[in-house]
Amino acid sequence: GQQLNQSPQSMFIQEGEDVSMNCTSSSIFNTWLWYKQDPGEGPVLLIALYKAGELTSNGRLTAQFGITRKDSFLNISASIPSDVGIYFCAGLSIFGNEKLTFGTGTRLTIIP
Amino acid sequence: EPEVTQTPSHQVTQMGQEVILRCVPISNHLYFYWYRQILGQKVEFLVSFYNNEISEKSEIFDDQFSVERPDGSNFTLKIRSTKLEDSAMYFCASSKAQGAGYGYTFGSGTRLTVV
Numbered sequence: 001g002q003q004l005n006q007s008p009q010s011m012f013i014q015e016g017e018d019v020s021m022n023c024t025s026s027s028i029f030n031t032w033l034w035y036k037q038d039p040g041e042g043p044v045l046l047i048a049l050y051k052a053g054e055l056t057s058n059g060r061l062t063a064q065f066g067i068t069r070k071d072s073f074l075n076i077s078a079s080i081p082s083d084v085g086i087y088f089c090a091g092l093s094i095f096g097n098e099k100l101t102f103g104t105g106t107r108l109t110i111i112p
Numbered sequence: 113e114p115e116v117t118q119t120p121s122h123q124v125t126q127m128g129q130e131v132i133l134r135c136v137p138i139s140n141h142l143y144f145y146w147y148r149q150i151l152g153q154k155v156e157f158l159v160s161f162y163n164n165e166i167s168e169k170s171e172i173f174d175d176q177f178s179v180e181r182p183d184g185s186n187f188t189l190k191i192r193s194t195k196l197e198d199s200a201m202y203f204c205a206s207s208k209a210q211g212a213g214y215g216y217t218f219g220s221g222t223r224l225t226v227v
Contacts, residue, residue, distance in 0.1 A: 033216070042116075042203045042218035043155060088155065098143050098207065099157040099168055100216070 002027045004103035006089055012109045013079055021087060021106040022073040029091030032065050032072040033100065037086045046087075047074070076108075084110050114138040116219035118204050124225045125194055133189045133222045135204030144187045145205040146179065147218070148172065155203065161187065194226045 006023045013019060023032070031050055035043035047058050049065035049072060056063055062075045072089055089103040117136040125131050137144050146158040159169040161179055178190045187206075191198055201223050207216040 035218075040221075040223075042205075042220045044218070045216065090155075098145070098160045098162070099170070100147075100155075101157070102155040104154050 002091070002093065002101045004089055004091055004101055006087075006103035006106050008106060009104070010107040010109065012111055014111050015079060015081060017079055019076040019079055019083070019108060020073060022071060023089030023091075023103045024071045025091060025101075026070070027091075027093065028069040029093055029101075030069065031092035032063070033090045033092070034061075034063050034072070034074045035088045035090060035102075037088060037105075039085075043088060043090075079108075079110055081110055084108055114217070116204055116206055116217050118202075118219035118222050120222060121220065122223045122225070124227060127196055127226055128193050131191050131194055131224065133191075133202050133204075133224070135187045135189070135219060136185050137187055137204065137206030138208075138217060139185070141206035141208050141217075143167075143207045143209070144179075144181070145207075146189045147203045147205060149201040149203065149221075151200070158189075158202075191224075194224075196226050199224055199226045 004023055004025050033048050034046045036046055037043045047056050047063040052069050053067050054065040060077045064073055086105045086107050088105050090100040119134045144161040147155050148158055149155045157170050158173045159179055160167045176192045180188050201221040203221045204219045
């Protein structure tokens with residue numbers, strides 16, 4: 001099946017630092033999504049990307065859809081305590097179905 | 113902002129029992145989904161549902177699982193005879209149109225514990 005690998009698995013940063021994480025796939029996706037999950041909650045959509053090469057921002061978050069359609073990155077600038085959580089990338093394949101394939105997640109911890 | 117609502121938030125059941133997890137998708141959405149997340153792992157697709165029938169299901173979604181939209185608002189996941197390995201968070205999601213990103217929204221989940 002399709003696999004999405006996220007890196008890094010976990011990050012420990014200080015408040016105010018910038019964060020960068022990425023997602024790579026062995027398969028092509030035609031939509032990339034980035035979600036944040038807080039403990040005991042469902043994934044919350046942060047950014048959606050629909051075209052190869054697309055660069056999209058949402059406040060302090062910026063994400064890009066890779067040219068090959070097999071990768072994406074998410075950057076968070078000037079991190080704040082509420083950024084703590086697990087970030088998942090998710091892809092929708094080119095075959096027209098509606099299921100999301102989720103990445104393995106990046107756990108972000110902010111050191112006081 | 114419209115929400116996907118799931119009940120109960122936590123369900124404990126004995127192995128072999130049937131459970132029904134309930135979801136109320138966003139009212140104008142047409143595609144409905146169930147996903148599962150075993151503790152500490154990634155979110156996994158179970159099934160998608162459109163026009164009153166299953167449009168796709170994963171290998172996880174075996175004969176023990178079924179979904180139903182019994183009325184115009186609820187969407188349920190039934191596990192007929194629960195196993196210990198069914199313990200997980202179950203998330204319902206809905207979307208407005210084909211192609212994720214069109215308001216593909218997840219509920220807060222039901223934590224199922226099989227003992």
